[in-house]
Amino acid sequence: MAKKDGSAEMFDVVIAGGGYVGLSLAVALKQGDKGLRCAVVDPKPMDQLYKDPRASAIAAAASRMLTQLGIWQQIAGEAQPINEMIVTDSKLRDAVRPVFLTFGGETTEGEPFAHMMPNGVMMPALYKAAKKLGVSFFAPGIAETFRTHADHVELSLDGGPVLKARLLVAADGVRSRLRDLAGIRTVNWDYGQSGIVATVKHERPHNGRAEEHFLPAGPFAILPLPGNRSSLVWTEKTSDAERLVRADEFTFELELERRFGHHLGALELDGPRRAYPLGLKLARDFVKPRFALIGDAAHGIHPIAGQGLNLGFKDVAALAEVLIDARRLGQDIGSFDVLERYQRWRRFDTFQMGVVTDVLNRLFSNDSDVLRAVRDFGLGLVDRMPGLKSRFIKEAAGFAGPVPKLLSGEPI
Template identity: 45%
Template sequence: MSNGRGFDADVILSGGGLVGQTLALALDQAGVSVIVIDASKPADTLAPAFDGRAFAIAFASYRMWRALGMGDELDQVAQPIEQIMVTDGRLGAAARKGGASLLHLHFDRSELHDHDEPLGLMLEARHVRMALDNAVKARPSIKMIQPMSVSAIERDPAGVTATLADGGKYRAPLLVGADGRRSFVRPAMGIRTIGWDYPVTAIVATIQHEKPHDAVAHEFFLPNGPFAILPLKGERSNIVWAEPRAAADALLKMPEADFLAELRLRFGDFLGALKLEGPRFGYPLSLQLAERMIDQRVALAGDSAHGIHPLAGQGLNLGLKDCAALAECVADGMGLGLDAGDVSILERYQRWRRFDNVTMALGMEFFDKLFSNDITPLRAARGLGLAAVNAVGPARRFFMKYAGGGAGDLPKLLRGESLAA
C-alpha cells in the first residue's frame, strides 16, 4: 500500500518492545509502511540479564508469531504446557504434593479434541526479544529508529507529526502508542487512566530442579498472593512469587541459600533438589487501564492501554491480541481506500478490543482479591468453586479455550492466517 503525499509512512509506532515489534511485523506483512521509534538500546534489551521473566503465551498468540515468520526460531526454545494445576493452598501444604489438594482445578490438554495445540507455551523473555529482533531485521522495509524517543506530537485533520528528541520529524496518518505503562503518547493525547498499585512485588527467578516437570504448570493461591511454577525447557522452571513489598525486598537481597530455604516452603519437594539459575528480579505490581484506546489519529496498544495483574499470565497476550486486531483493521481499511488513521478504522479497533481488555483486567482483580487472603469462609467457598468447575467437563474446556486465546471473534493472525495481500 502506498504512502500518501507528504507522509513518511502509513503508521508511526512509538515503542519497539514486544508489542511494538510484533505490530510492526503484522503491519509490514499487510503491506502497511511502518516507522518504529524506540528509546531502548538493542545491546541492553537483548542482554540475557535484562529481563528475567518468562511468558505464558496463549496458543492463539503463538499462531500469530508463527504466521509472522518466527516459528522456526521459537519452536527451538518454547516449552509446551500440557497440564495446568490450580490449587488453593497454605504455606508448604499444597506445594509438597505438587498441587494434589482435593480442592483444585486441573486443566489437561488431552481434553481438547478439536485441535492439536498445547494449552500454552512458556517462552523466556530473552528468547522472544531475540526472535523479534531477528524477524524485524529480516524485513528491511520496517524502519527502526533507536535509541530515540518521541518528544512532541502534533495533529491536524490529515495526519500526525511526531517530533523526536533529536529534533527530527516524521509524519503519518496514524501514530500508535506501544510505549508501555509509562507511555508518553497516552497522556500527551489527554487520555487518562484508572488504576491502583498493589501492595505486593512479584519475585521472578529461574530454578533448576532435580526431577522433570512433565510440562505441568502450577498456580498456588497462598494467603500473601499467587505463587506460580511455570515449566521451561529442560529440568527448569520459572517462578512468579507475589509477596508484600517489604518481604519481597528482603527475599531479593537474601543470600542464595536462605532464599532457597524460603522458596522450598512454597515450592515443596515434588521436583526434588532446587538451585537458582541466574539473578532474581522484582516487579512491583499495579493495575492501569486507559479510559479509551483511541483518539484523533492515535491508537494505543499493549501496556500503554492496559497493565493488569500477572495472574494467569495474560498481560502480554492481551497486547498481542491488540496487535492482531489493529493490524487487520488498518489493512482492511486501507484496502477500501481509507488512510491508516481514519476514524472508522480506529473505532472498529476499539470495539474489537476494549471489552476483552477490561473484562480480563477486572477478572484478574476479582480472582486476586478472592484468593489472596486466609479468611476461612472465603477459603471454603473458593475451594468448593474450584472443585465444582473441575467436576464439570464443559466448564473446564471453556476455561482452557478462553485462556488459550481461542474464544471469541479472533483476528486472522490469531487464527494463524497471514495478512499478506
Template identity: 50%
Template sequence: MQAKSYDVVIAGGGFVGRALALALAKVAPGGFRVALVDAEPPGKDRDDARASALSAASRNLLSVLGVWPALEANAQAITSIEITDSGLNATLRPHLLGFEEELTPGVVAFMVENRDLHRALAGAVRDAEAIAVLAPETATDYRADAFRAVVTLGSGSEIETPLLIAADGKRSRLRERAGIQCIAWSYPQVGIVTTVAHSKPHGGKAVQHFLPAGPFAILPLKGERSSIVWTEERDRARAIVERDEAGFLAELSKRFGSRLGEIALAGPVQSFPLDFQFARGFVADRLALTGDAAHAVHPLAGQGLNIGFRDVAALAETIVEAARLGLDIGTAPVLERYERWRRFDSIFSATVMDGLNRLFSSDSAPLRALRDLGLGLVDRAPQVKRFVVREAAGTTGAVPRLLRGEML
C-alpha cells in the same frame, strides 16, 4: 526541512511494538512503510529474567509473522495445569482444579523465555526492509491535524504519519499527551521472578499455588528448569529479594515444595511492582494505544502479553482492511472499530485477573472454604473446563485472522 513520512509510526520497541511492525510490514498485502521508535540501542540484549506463557492464538500470530521457527526448539509445551490453595505452612496442598485432557493440540500453551522472544522478534524486524528502526530514540510528543500526525522525537527531529501507535508501556508519554485518562491503582504486592533448576522432570506441568500473600506459579521450561512468578507482600518481598542466595532459596523452598526434588537458582532474581491500569479510551486523533499503554493486568494467569498480541492482531486487521478500501487509516471511524473490538475483551480480562487476585490473596478460613468448593465444582464440570481453556487459548469470540494463523 520537511519531516520524513511513514505510513505508520510505532512508538515502543517491546514485544507488542515489534510484532505489530512485522504484521504491517511483512504480512499485510503490499506492506506498509513503518517507523519503529525504540528506546533501546540496536542489538542490545534485554536483561529480563521472565518467561511468557504464549497462548495458542499468540503462537499462531508468531507463526504467521515467521518468528515461531526461531522459538520452537526452546519452547516448552504446557501439557497439564494444577491449581492448589493453602496456607504457607500447610503440610498438604490438595489438588483443587486441574486441566490435562482439555489441553488438546489446538489449545496448548507454550512457555518461552523472554530473552529468546526478544532476540527472535529483533532479528525478524532487522531483516524486514519496510521497517525503519529509529534507535535509541523516543517519541516525546505529537500533534495531529486533519491529514497527519507529526511526531517529535527525543533527538529533536520530527517525523510524520497518518497513524501513530503508542506501544510505549504503561507510563505512555503519548497517551498522556493525548489526554487519555486511566483507571489505575497499585497493588500492595510485588512480583518476584527467577528461574530454577530441579532434580526431577516437570513433565510439562504448570502449577498455580494460591497463598495468602498472592499466587505462586511454577511454570515449566525446557530441560529440568522452571520459571517462578511469585507474588508477595511488598515489605516481605523486599526483605526476601535482599537475602543472599541461601536465604532466598530457603524462602523459595517453603513455597516451591518438594515434588521436583532439589532446587537451585538458574537465573537472576528480579522484582517489579504490580499495578492495575486501564485506559478510558484506546484511540485519539490519529493515535491508537496498544499493549501496556492501553491496559496493564495482574500477572497471576500470565495473560498480559497474550492480551497485547490480541491488540496487535485486531489493529493490524483494522488498518489493512481500511487501506484496502482506500480509507485514511488514521481517521476516527477506522480507529473506533479497533477500540470497539478490543475494549470489552481487555477490560473483561483485566477485571477477572484483579478479582481472582483479591479473592485468593486472603487467609480467611471461611473464604478459603468457599473458593475451594468453587474450584472443586469447576473441576467436576468438563464443559466449563473446556470453555475456560478455549478462552485462555484466545480461540473464542471474534478472533482476528492473525490469531487464527491466517494471512491478512
C-alpha cells in the same frame, strides 16, 4: 530520518515501543501490505531490549499468529509446551497442598493451550523479521512530544528528528508517556503487591506441568521451561518482596523452598531475581484521531491468569487487521472512524479480563478461612464440570470471543 530538503520523511505508521507487541505489529503490518511505510522508535538500542532473562507464557492463539508471521518456526525449538496445569489453595504452613483443579494441556489434538518461551529468544527473531521487511528503526530514540494535524501526526524525538505519520501507535508500556500526552485517562489502583520473577533449576523433570499455588500473600506460579528448569512468578506484599530480592541467596532459596515444595527435588536459583510492582491500569480510551494504544500502554493487569502479553498480541492482531482492511478500501488509516473499529473490538474484552483478574486476586490473596472454603468448593465444582473446564481452557488459549484472523492462524 530526513529528506535532502531537510523535511521529515512521512511514514504510514510510527510505533513507539520496540518490545514484543510493538515489533509484532510492525511485522504484521508489513506482511499485510509490503508498501506500507512503518517505523519503530525505542529509548534503548534493540540489542539491549532482547537481553531479557525472563520467560513468557504464549497462548495457542498467539503461537498461531507468530506462525503466520514466520516467527514461530524459528523459535519453536526453544519453547516448552504446557501439558498440564494444577491449582492448589492452602496456607503457607500446611504440610499438604490438595489439588482442587486440573487442566489438560491441549486445545486441539497436538496443540498445547500454551507454551513457555524465553524472552531472549523471541525478541531477536521479531527484530530480524521486521528489519528484513524494511521497517525503519530509531533506537535509541525517545518519543518526547507529538502534535496531531488534520492529515498526519508529528512525533518529536529527544535530540533527534521529527517524524511524520498517518498514525502513531503507543506501545510504550504501562507507564506510557504518549498515553498521558494524548490526554487519555486511566482506571488504576495499586495492589500493594509485587511479583518476584526468577528462574530455578530443579533435580527432577517437570514433564511440562505448570502449577499455580494460591497462598495468603498471593499466587505462586511454577511455569515449565526446557530442561529441568522453571520460571517463577511469585506474588508477595511489596515490602516482603523487596526484602526477599535483597536477601542473600541462601535466605532466598530457603523461602523459595517453603513455597515450591520438594516434589521436583533440590532447587537452585538460575539467574537474577527481580520484583515488579503489581496493579491494575486500564485506559478509558484506546484511540484518539491518528493515535492508538496497544499492549501494556492500554492495559496493565495482574499476572494471576498469565494473560498480560497475550492481551497485547490480541491488540496486534485486531489493529493490524483493521488497518490493512482500511488500506485495501482506500481509507485513511489514521481517521477516528477506522480506529474506532479497533477500539470496539478490544476495549470490552480488555476491561472484562481486567475485572476477572482483579476479582481473582482479591478472592485468593487473603488468609480468610471462610473465603478459602467458598473458593475451594468452587474450584472443586469446576473440576467436575468438563464443559466449564473446556471453556476456561479456550479462554486461556486465546480463542474466546471474536478472534482476529492472525490469532486463528489465517493471513490478513
